[in-house]
Amino acid sequence: MTRFPIRQLFKLLLALAIGTAGGAGATWLGLPLPWMIGALAATTAAAMAGAPIALPPGLRSVMIALLGVMLGSGFSPAILEHLADWAASLSALIAYTAVAGGASMLYFRRVAGYDRPTAFFSAMPGGLSEMILVGGALGGDARVISLVHSSRLLLVVLSLPFAFQLLAGYEPAARPAAGPGLGDIPAGDLAVLAACGLAGFLGARALRLPAAAVVGPMVLSAGVHLAGWTTARPPIELVAAAQVVVGSAVGCRFAGVALALIGRTVVLAGGSTFILVAVAVGFALAMNGATGLPVPALVLAYAPGGLAEMSLIALALSLDAAFVATHHLLRVFLIVVLAPTFFRARARGGT
Numbered sequence: 466m467t468r469f470p471i472r473q474l475f476k477l478l479l480a481l482a483i484g485t486a487g488g489a490g491a492t493w494l495g496l497p498l499p500w501m502i503g504a505l506a507a508t509t510a511a512a513m514a515g516a517p518i519a520l521p522p523g524l525r526s527v528m529i530a531l532l533g534v535m536l537g538s539g540f541s542p543a544i545l546e547h548l549a550d551w552a553a554s555l556s557a558l559i560a561y562t563a564v565a566g567g568a569s570m571l572y573f574r575r576v577a578g579y580d581r582p583t584a585f586f587s588a589m590p591g592g593l594s595e596m597i598l599v600g601g602a603l604g605g606d607a608r609v610i611s612l613v614h615s616s617r618l619l620l621v622v623l624s625l626p627f628a629f630q631l632l633a634g635y636e637p638a639a640r641p642a643a644g645p646g647l648g649d650i651p652a653g654d655l656a657v658l659a660a661c662g663l664a665g666f667l668g669a670r671a672l673r674l675p676a677a678a679v680v681g682p683m684v685l686s687a688g689v690h691l692a693g694w695t696t697a698r699p700p701i702e703l704v705a706a707a708q709v710v711v712g713s714a715v716g717c718r719f720a721g722v723a724l725a726l727i728g729r730t731v732v733l734a735g736g737s738t739f740i741l742v743a744v745a746v747g748f749a750l751a752m753n754g755a756t757g758l759p760v761p762a763l764v765l766a767y768a769p770g771g772l773a774e775m776s777l778i779a780l781a782l783s784l785d786a787a788f789v790a791t792h793h794l795l796r797v798f799l800i801v802v803l804a805p806t807f808f809r810a811r812a813r814g815g816t
Contacts, residue, residue, distance in 0.1 A: 473519065480518035483511045484713030488705070497626035498781040500708035501774070505622060508716025513727060518717050525714040526678040528707035530662040531699055532773045533679040535707075537661065537686025538698040539780075539787045544691070551788065554752045554763060558796050561767055565590050565744040566804075569737045577733045579609070585808050587613040590741050590769035591793070592800040595675055599805045608722075609730065615718040616734035621742070621770040622715075622778070629761060629782055646700055654697035661686040675801035679773050680794060687787075711773060741769040759784070766792035 487507025491499035511518055569588035573579045579587060586600030593614040601607030650658075662682045669681025689695055719727055749763035762784045765775050772793040779789040 473521070476517050476519040477521065477524070479516065480508055480511075480520050480713050480717055481709065483507050483516070483518065484709045484716070488709050488712070497630060498622075498708070498778055500705045501712040501777060502623060502626065504709040504712030505619065505715050506712075508713045509619060509719055510716075512716055512718075512720040512722075513724060516720070518713075518720050520710065520714045520717045525710055526666070528710040529678040529773055530666045530682045531703055531707045532711065532777065533665065533682030534658050534662045534686040535699045535704055536679070536773070536776050536786060536790045537683040537688075538658075538690050538696075539785075539790070540687035540690050542691055542693065544787050547788075550756065550758070551791065553756050554758060554766065555792060555795055557748055557752055558767070558792060559799065561744065561748045562590065562796060562799055565741045565769065566800075568740050568744065572737055572740055573613075573733070576736065580605070582808070583609055586610050586804070588737065589800050589804050591771075591797050592675060592804070593618065593771065595801045596804070603805070603808060611718065612722065612727065612730040613734045613737070615715055616731045617738045617741070617769060618715055618771055618774065620731075620735060620738045621768060622712075622774050625765070625768060625770070625775075626778055626781060645698065646702070650697050650700055654695045657689060657695045658686070658697060658699055661689055676772060676797050680797075683790065683794070708777065738769065745769065758788075762788050765789045767796075772797060 484504030484507060487503035487505070488500035489503070490507070491503025496502055508518060566588050569590070570584050573584035573587050574581070577584070582600055582603050582605035586596045586603075586605050587610050589596050593611075596614060597607050597611045600610045665681035665683070665685035666678055667681070668685070669677035674680050745767035746764055748767050749760050752758060752763050753760045761782065762779065765779050765782075765784060766789050768775055770778075772790060775793055776786045776790040779786040
């Protein structure tokens, strides 16, 4: 009765140790978004080497909720003045999702040879957990869908910060601080932030909202900050810990999977990721011409990565994280709500 929990505890502690070491190494090297990227790279390498590592979903949810509170703290009253400016780019998300998802599905069908449900739910640019569950329930290969989405997230998180650094002149040393120190935040503000995380997560889960762990705390934190009840942000120590856990959780998804399957899936996911990013860049350029919004922020807003991860990259690049988070929130909603319905309709129609 006691061996299984001890074994799981060992896997957890080993994953966190490897992730922390990777994050510390990336920080020492001056890499962008070091705690998440370093942890992700180190745990992925360890998982592929056969290391017994694992992270429980509950721990990731707690840390994702913390990041949601941090993202919500970026919504200031001044943001409300810009919502009208975002209307066109937000509306274009519908077209982006259709074009990018359609092109990626065609790629998985013709190049990878995936069956229709596996190709469809692997192609969707977002909603990782939901696409795995729904895709598996509708006849897809849940393991392949999981690996494709995990590989895409891995590739996007590892490549975009460096692409911005090389192509846009981003300097890692110019990154702003992620937040104040733990001892610098008044107890009252800490209580408000903690309440946003807990109540936001529980409320979003009760309402069965997609990506509840990040969406609920982010929305509640945004409301509190927009109302002016607090201007505090989560402490930098906890934000760094959250990034280690989020990065390590992605890497741990590759544990126990045959190297041949990982290699083939990563290669195929690389092709799909190129298609999705290319479409995202195309839409970003088009929206820049139509609205004048900055291309870097638009690229991250349309990029096929996770809400928390892309918003963190925006923060690391001194871009508008609220703008990026709002677009990803809408995209996740569109995919989670409409994709299963669209797939069922196509299946009934025999197409």
